[in-house]
Amino acid sequence: MLILARKENETIVIGDNIEITIVNIKGDHVKIGINAPNDVKVFRKEIYTEIQNANIEASKVNPDAVKNLGDLLRKK
Amino acid sequence: MKIVTKAFGEIEISEKQKITVKDGLLGFEDIHDFVLLDFDEGSPFYWLQAEKIPEIAFLIVDPKLIIEDYELDVDAHDLEKLEIKNDEDMINFAIVTLNDNPAKTSVNLLGPIVINKVTHQAKQLISLSDKYSVRHPLLSQKEA
Numbered sequence: 001m002l003i004l005a006r007k008e009n010e011t012i013v014i015g016d017n018i019e020i021t022i023v024n025i026k027g028d029h030v031k032i033g034i035n036a037p038n039d040v041k042v043f044r045k046e047i048y049t050e051i052q053n054a055n056i057e058a059s060k061v062n063p064d065a066v067k068n069l070g071d072l073l074r075k076k
Numbered sequence: 077m078k079i080v081t082k083a084f085g086e087i088e089i090s091e092k093q094k095i096t097v098k099d100g101l102l103g104f105e106d107i108h109d110f111v112l113l114d115f116d117e118g119s120p121f122y123w124l125q126a127e128k129i130p131e132i133a134f135l136i137v138d139p140k141l142i143i144e145d146y147e148l149d150v151d152a153h154d155l156e157k158l159e160i161k162n163d164e165d166m167i168n169f170a171i172v173t174l175n176d177n178p179a180k181t182s183v184n185l186l187g188p189i190v191i192n193k194v195t196h197q198a199k200q201l202i203s204l205s206d207k208y209s210v211r212h213p214l215l216s217q218k219e220a
Contacts, residue, residue: 039153043202050210051187051202052103058173058184059104059132063083065174066115066135 081113081125082133089113094196095124101200102187107132110198112191122169124189136169142183142212149205150190158192158199167191172214182211 004012011021017037024031034042080086095110107126115121120141126132139146148168160166168191171184185208191198 041151041202047186047202048102051184051200054173054182054184054187054210055101055103055134055171055200058134058171061082061133061135061172061174065176066083 079111079125079127080130081111081123082130083113083115083123083125087113092196094127095191095198096196097189097198097200099199101134101189104132121172124169124171135172135174136189137172137183137214139168139170139183139185139188142170142214143185146185146208147205148188148190149203150188150201151204154199154201155190158190158197159195160190160192165192165194167193170212173211178215179213181214183214184210185212186210 006012006022008022008025011019013019017035018040019035021033021035022030023033036042077091078086078088089111093111093113095112097108097110099105100107104126107129109127111125111127113123113125115123115135121135121137124134124136139148155166158166169189171187171189173182173184175181186203187200187210188203189198189200
């Protein structure tokens, strides 16, 4: 991993059209500004991880557990 | 054609039940071929079954059934990639995470699956709205 030291208001450029600016540093909180084209998706990594974990858990569903839920589901 | 499913064992499926998830689901990036199966006659729930891997199947549901005023709020570019121009072109689902305790069974409203009804191409998108959770309870407190 490339590691760069930056101060407040300093910027990193990635490729031709992505800029990342350290907007503000306060204690253990860093505010980051991101300038990127619309088709570049920017999300907090935890969101990916959360969805990934939920998918993995959901895929392990036991069809028998579904049968128990069957009536409940139909009621909806 | 015949496939082996998690919920029903070997069953006959038709071409029109096939769903292609080009990028895979998060955590399952290498699985692209799925089929959509009815959970039960008249049920709003469906199975998204991996066509070639019997043990991989997701129980899915229309998110509007969980939250009446649920609104799909996703990146327009993702819809473009799926060639979806308006609401009529698509159908969307939320994955259910079952738990032996029904009260703990949840629905992933943060990562909806959007399907183009015509091309049957699908993608798991990430909601841009922070009001939807990855583990929204399936049953309201009262029902549970």
